[in-house]
Amino acid sequence: MESIKNWRSLLTQPFVLFTLILLVKGYIAWGPIFEDTPLWGPLLTEIPFLWIIFCLLEWLATKRKLLWYMVTNLFVTALFFTAIIYFKYYGNLVTYHALDQGRQAVEVSDSVFSLMSPQYLLIFTDIIVLSVWFFMSKKARTWRKTIVQHRMSRRAWGSVLIVSLVLCTMNVWPNRASMNEVVKAEKMGILNYEAYTLLTDREDDPVPLDEISQERIDKLKGVTTPENPVYYGSAKGKNLIILQMESLQNFMVGLKIDGQEITPNLNKLTGQGLYFPNFYQSAGQGNTSDAEFTVNTSFYIPPRKAAVIAYGEKELPSLPKLLEAQGYQTATFHTNDVTFWNRNQLYPALGFDKYYDKEFFGTDDTLFFGASDEVLYDKTTDELQKMDASDQPFYAQIVSMSAHHPFTIPEDKYKMTLPERYEDTLVGDYIRAQNYADYCLGLLIDELKEKGLWEDSMLMLYGDHLGLPLHSMDERDLELAKEIFGHDYTYSDMPNIPFMILGSGAKADNVQTQLGAQVDILPTAANLLGVSLENHIHFGQDLLNQGENMIPERYYWPSGSLITGDTLFIPGTAYEDGTYYPLKKGGTASSGVTEDQYNRMLELFGLSSSYVRQLPDRPEAETAE
Numbered sequence: 001m002e003s004i005k006n007w008r009s010l011l012t013q014p015f016v017l018f019t020l021i022l023l024v025k026g027y028i029a030w031g032p033i034f035e036d037t038p039l040w041g042p043l044l045t046e047i048p049f050l051w052i053i054f055c056l057l058e059w060l061a062t063k064r065k066l067l068w069y070m071v072t073n074l075f076v077t078a079l080f081f082t083a084i085i086y087f088k089y090y091g092n093l094v095t096y097h098a099l100d101q102g103r104q105a106v107e108v109s110d111s112v113f114s115l116m117s118p119q120y121l122l123i124f125t126d127i128i129v130l131s132v133w134f135f136m137s138k139k140a141r142t143w144r145k146t147i148v149q150h151r152m153s154r155r156a157w158g159s160v161l162i163v164s165l166v167l168c169t170m171n172v173w174p175n176r177a178s179m180n181e182v183v184k185a186e187k188m189g190i191l192n193y194e195a196y197t198l199l200t201d202r203e204d205d206p207v208p209l210d211e212i213s214q215e216r217i218d219k220l221k222g223v224t225t226p227e228n229p230v231y232y233g234s235a236k237g238k239n240l241i242i243l244q245m246e247s248l249q250n251f252m253v254g255l256k257i258d259g260q261e262i263t264p265n266l267n268k269l270t271g272q273g274l275y276f277p278n279f280y281q282s283a284g285q286g287n288t289s290d291a292e293f294t295v296n297t298s299f300y301i302p303p304r305k306a307a308v309i310a311y312g313e314k315e316l317p318s319l320p321k322l323l324e325a326q327g328y329q330t331a332t333f334h335t336n337d338v339t340f341w342n343r344n345q346l347y348p349a350l351g352f353d354k355y356y357d358k359e360f361f362g363t364d365d366t367l368f369f370g371a372s373d374e375v376l377y378d379k380t381t382d383e384l385q386k387m388d389a390s391d392q393p394f395y396a397q398i399v400s401m402s403a404h405h406p407f408t409i410p411e412d413k414y415k416m417t418l419p420e421r422y423e424d425t426l427v428g429d430y431i432r433a434q435n436y437a438d439y440c441l442g443l444l445i446d447e448l449k450e451k452g453l454w455e456d457s458m459l460m461l462y463g464d465h466l467g468l469p470l471h472s473m474d475e476r477d478l479e480l481a482k483e484i485f486g487h488d489y490t491y492s493d494m495p496n497i498p499f500m501i502l503g504s505g506a507k508a509d510n511v512q513t514q515l516g517a518q519v520d521i522l523p524t525a526a527n528l529l530g531v532s533l534e535n536h537i538h539f540g541q542d543l544l545n546q547g548e549n550m551i552p553e554r555y556y557w558p559s560g561s562l563i564t565g566d567t568l569f570i571p572g573t574a575y576e577d578g579t580y581y582p583l584k585k586g587g588t589a590s591s592g593v594t595e596d597q598y599n600r601m602l603e604l605f606g607l608s609s610s611y612v613r614q615l616p617d618r619p620e621a622e623t624a625e
């Protein structure tokens with residue numbers, strides 16, 4: 001009986017009790033984030049970090065010691081929970097930079113809630129139970145008095161503190177150079193990783209501007225400029241319409257389910273212009289806004305933040321500015337509030353003459369957080385007709401939004417009947433939303449033709465980013481994806497988006513098999529429109545005059561990930577322990593990504609970041625809201 005009493009006394013000490021509680025939560029957090037979680041993982045990585053905090057509480061806290069333990073429990077629990085939800089969408093570890101996304105998370109609350117599996121909410125159960133008991137139970141008051149009287153000796157907490165510091169150092173120090181953020185967090189532990197990122201996160205000194213040249217960039221990419229580029233100026237003087245379609249992945253093009261064509265309008269367009277099926281996203285944390293940035297600048301996204309937050313106050317060399325110098329009017333159309341993702345900073349930075357947002361499109365026929373694509377296209381083509389009436393050509397960027405995650409469009413927007421097995425699944429909702437978006441695309445094409453805009457315009461169409469994050473999909477979704485793809489859905493399937501060019505003057509019905517990415521759209525458009533890039537730094541390449549390509553990826557994939565040849569390469573701790581994924585259906589991954597390519601890709605990322613960081617700020621730039 002005495003031994004039981006001693007054990008009970010020990011377990012009721014906050015140091016021990018909250019160690020056990022948070023150890024369990026560590027295992028809950030590790031499960032969905034890391035593959036094959038080792039039994040010792042959270043024990044040897046998360047607990048030493050917690051013990052450092054607990055030792056300080058034992059030393060510094062007096063009357064409110066239990067309260068501080070509960071605050072620590074709440075904070076760590078919230079961090080673990082956020083890490084789970086963030087990973088389920090991005091496949092990456094959350095850091096303090098995600099605080100920049102606070103407002104965006106509120107705007108896309110439907111997407112956030114769709115990622116919350118009920119079992120993950122159980123991580124907060126003890127907090128509710130302890131809080132109620134803490135304030136309502138007489139025994140709790142007795143317990144509080146008891147633990148105030150019980151204090152660890154200085155020697156005891158000092159010894160535990162030293163051991164914990166040593167263990168944390170052993171977890172962090174050998175792994176600090178790891179390229180793969182997920183591998184780094186697993187080796188360090190989530191809490192150590194977060195602390196390390198917070199304390200050491202500073203960008204390296206930028207490469208001096210006089211060392212950044214197009215010649216250096218082209219050499220790193222293996223680009224050679226032809227004397228007589230094909231299709232140069234074939235669309236000269238035409239209007240340019242760039243249509244960015246929400247969450248559109250390439251597998252939707254040509255997809256049939258039980259004989260039912262899902263995207264008939266997209267399918268028709270592939271036979272009317274240039275179609276690039278081997279095309280990949282360049283967007284990251286900023287998703288749609290990142291795509292807008294990289295398409296209009298041909299720069300890579302920044303390493304840690306969304307581009308609109310990191311670079312929104314800069315004077316950005318851009319496609320709108322290039323075309324304005326050629327006498328073009330420029331405008332961008334987006335149905336959400338312009339302050340969402342700081343577009344009120346991005347659009348002036350890019351140099352658009354006008355932007356049209358929720359104030360223009362209104363709130364009738366709303367889908368998610370803006371007017372439907374039907375409203376977007378109807379009102380946009382009216383404005384384009386007005387712009388076309390002048391003597392100047394125009395460049396218009398149109399950003400569709402109706403197929404936004406979590407893809408739960410209302411029933412009155414259904415344009416197809418899903419097979420029963422697809423109902424109440426993420427994959428099914430995605431397919432139905434893309435079917436509706438494709439229906440709206442057909443309306444846009446009809447409007448452009450009816451209003452006399454089609455013949456005088458070049459249309460570039462692409463998906464902004466992936467729609468089906470691998471880590472958001474349950475077993476039913478993965479089975480449906482396997483049915484569609486003919487193989488297990490993998491990392492290499494996610495970034496593949498379609499790109500089409502229509503009305504360019506280039507040979508129609510022409511499938512282009514070369515690799516490309518959103519960063520390549522600006523130089524490709526410049527070639528077709530006959531605009532020189534001689535004095536314009538860019539990191540993409542003209543897809544119609546270059547064969548080989550090297551496509552760096554980040555954020556949805558660990559830093560250092562690279563697409564080239566027939567392979568997606570994802571590094572481990574470094575290049576040597578990286579993993580290869582085939583890009584082609586039924587293909588096998590070659591080890592064709594060399595260490596030289598890997599290092600050149602890292603250098604390209606560094607040059608892009610260095611160049612943009614050193615651009616001048618806009619005098620009129622306001623503090624981002």
